Amino acid sequence: MKRISATLKKFTPRSLFRRALMILVLPILLLQVVVAVLFIQRHYDGVTGQMATAVAREIRFVISQIENLPDVDAANEMLATIAIPLGFDFSLRPDDRVEPDAVRALYDVTGGVIEETLKDELRRPMALDLVTYPKHVDARISTTKGVLQVLIPRRRMNASNPHLLLVWMTTISVVLTTVAVIFLRNQVRPIRELATVASAFGRGRSLPFRPSGAEEVRRAGIAFVDMRNRIERQMQQRTRMLSGVSHDLRTPLTRMKLALAVIDPSPETAELSRDVSEMEHMLDAFLAFARGEAGELSSDTDPVELAEEIAEDARRRGRELALVAEVETPGERAVSLRRQAVKRCVVNLVENALAYGDTVSLGVRLGPKSVEFTVExxxxxxxxxxxxxxxxxxxxLDEARGQNIASGVGLGLSIALDIARSHGGSLSLDESRRLGGLRACVRLPR
Ligand SMILES: Nc1ncnc2c1ncn2[C@@H]1O[C@H](COP(=O)(O)OP(=O)(O)OP(=O)(O)O)[C@@H](O)[C@H]1O
Ligand SMILES: [Mg+2]
Structure with a gap:
């Protein structure tokens, strides 16, 4: 059962459009094949059989008439008079003999029925030729007056234009399928749009979107827009609240700094002013975190260039940084991202690495689907x-580890993670196999 469903899954198309099309078209196709086979088989064979029976009975009647006549001349005379009303071509060959035989083309579907019916009805030795004349059946029948050759028009035994039904069926289904394709395309488009807008929002971009399409799809679209607005409002509120708090804290802090400046210096005041400036530093970091990189718009950025810029900045501050760039898509290097935000994200990781390690390497890998910054x-x-x-x-962790290398606030990695997530990406921490320290990797989709 599992294997069947797995195979089915492999063969069913993945997109909604193709699935819907399959659901729509497959039954039509199946129905057509069944109808065509059954109808043509049963109906045309049946009709041919009936028509051939009628023809055979006419011929039987003719044969019984000529066999009752005294001689061949009289028979010929009679055949000449009845040939026209019956629509057959007769000729009588008194000295000939019939080799029972039947030839017909392979593709002649109704020929078999004709042959069987004539043999059944006449019950005489006869030779049938359905090949020589395209529109006639050549029948040679043995009688007491010799061999009677009859040319029977095929028209009289076949239903005319059997292909017409097929032509109509195919034409109509092609037209219907085309119409269905057009309608389906229009139905699927809003769903595609919704998916695009939703994934763009996941990457921190708010694209314009107007819900459209069928009732259910529109409802999903409206729900999405509502949700997006709610999230955006919430984010704004959070930012405003946090920056409000930090901002308000700054005023008393500044007052404290002023007061400390006028007090006579002593070991206590020195400690106090260190505390105050640390608090100020924390508030700055906090404000930056709360504000985020809100308001920055995505722009096409070359990640390698960005990495070079970060390495250059570090070099200017007297720290060496090994840069490893790996570009898998040399033709298309631009990635749509918020440049300042991503720079800040990577810089945070680099700063940590520089603070905790001596040798630092920054890798950037530009793949077809994603871009990765790795700091080791x-x-x-x-x-x-x-x-x-x-x-x-x-x-x-430093306090717990008894280190006091960098006097950080503990926001660097949270900000980096925040930025990665707002681009629909991720931040992972690992052990560096090459250098032995930390390996932080930011992966952003492109
Ligand atoms: N490369 C690293 N090697 C070892 N420990 C690290 C490394 N990067 C971060 N850490 C640990 O993770 C903690 C959190 O880092 P995070 O960058 O968030 O804060 P911070 O560096 O202390 O302060 P700041 O907000 O100034 O960046 C650090 O305090 C440190 O203990
Ligand atoms: Mg840090």
Whole structure:
């Protein structure tokens, strides 16, 4: 059962359009084949049989008439008079003999029925030739007056134009299928549009979208637009609230700084002012996090160029950074992303690596479907059970590890993750196999 469904799945088309088309067209096709086979087989064979029977009876009557006549001359005379009303061509050959035989073309479907019916009805030795004359059957029948040759028009035994039904059926189904294809295309388009807009939103882009199409599809579209608006509102609200809080905290902090400046310096005030400036630094980071890179629009960016820029910035600050670029799609290097945001994301990872390790390498890989920035270092790394934890805002491991290398806030990785997610991408932390420290990888879809 599982295997059957697996095979079925392999052969059923994947897109909705093709599936719907298949559901629509397959029954029509099947019905046509069944109707064509059954109807043509039964109907035309039946009709041919009946018509051939009538012809055979006429010939039997003619034969019985000429056999009752005294001689061949009288028979010929009679044949001449009845040939026209019956529509046959007769000729009598008194000295001939019949070799029972039947020739017909392979493709002559009704020929078999004709042959059988004539033999059944006449019950005499006869030779049938359905090949020589295209529109006549040549029958030679043995009688007491010799061999009677009859040329019977095929028309009298076949239903005329049997292909007409097929032609009509095919034409109509082609027309209907074309109409169905056009309608289906129009029905599937809004669903495709919805999918495009939804995945763009997942990557942080808000494309214009007007729900259209069938009732259900439109409802899904409206629900999506509502949801998108709600999410956007919520994000705005969060940003506004966080930046409001940070902003309000700044004023008392500035006052404290002023007060500290006028107090006589002592070890206590020095500590206090260090605390105050640390708080200020934290607030700055916090504000940056809350604000995010909101408002920046996606633009076509060359990731390799971006990576070079980051490496150059690090070099200017006196730190060396090995850059490894791998481009799988040399023809198309531009990726649509929010440049500043992505730069900040990678810079955060690089800053961590530079803070914790000595040797740092930045890799950028441009694939057909995604772009990856990998930052590796030879620092202490992050133990596997902590990797999820450090992605949370305000999480720092250094205090627990007794290190005090960088006086961070613990927002760098959360911001990086946030930016990756807003592009529909991901951020993963691993152990660097090459350098032994942390390997942070941002993967963004293109
Ligand atoms: N390359 C690394 N090697 C070892 N530990 C790291 C590395 N990167 C991050 N960590 C650990 O993860 C914690 C969180 O990093 P995150 O960048 O979020 O904050 P931070 O660097 O402490 O502060 P900031 O907000 O200034 O970046 C760090 O405190 C550190 O303990
Ligand atoms: Mg950091």
């Amino acid at each position: 270092d030879d620092g202490p790394g992050i133990p596997p059970d902590k990797r999820e934890e450090v992605l949370r805002p305000f999480t720092r």
